[in-house]
Amino acid sequence: MPIYEYHCSQCDRNFEYLVIGKSKPECPACHSKEISRMISACGFISKESGGETVRSSGSSCAGCSTTSCKGCGH
């Protein structure tokens, strides 16, 4: 399943969202729907944790499992 990176225009925060079916992403911080999708080089995540959790990109890169991914700008 694809992981998309979004930017919340409400609180100016980036986060990643696993799109499941028709679920609509919202900001994990302020639950705003005013978000825009971003192009991410780290667009995919491993299935280590079942893959159904929404991850915010606060301190770690969901794409490469490190705390500082220079490749994708996190």
Ligand SMILES: [Zn+2]
């Ligand atoms: Zn927000």
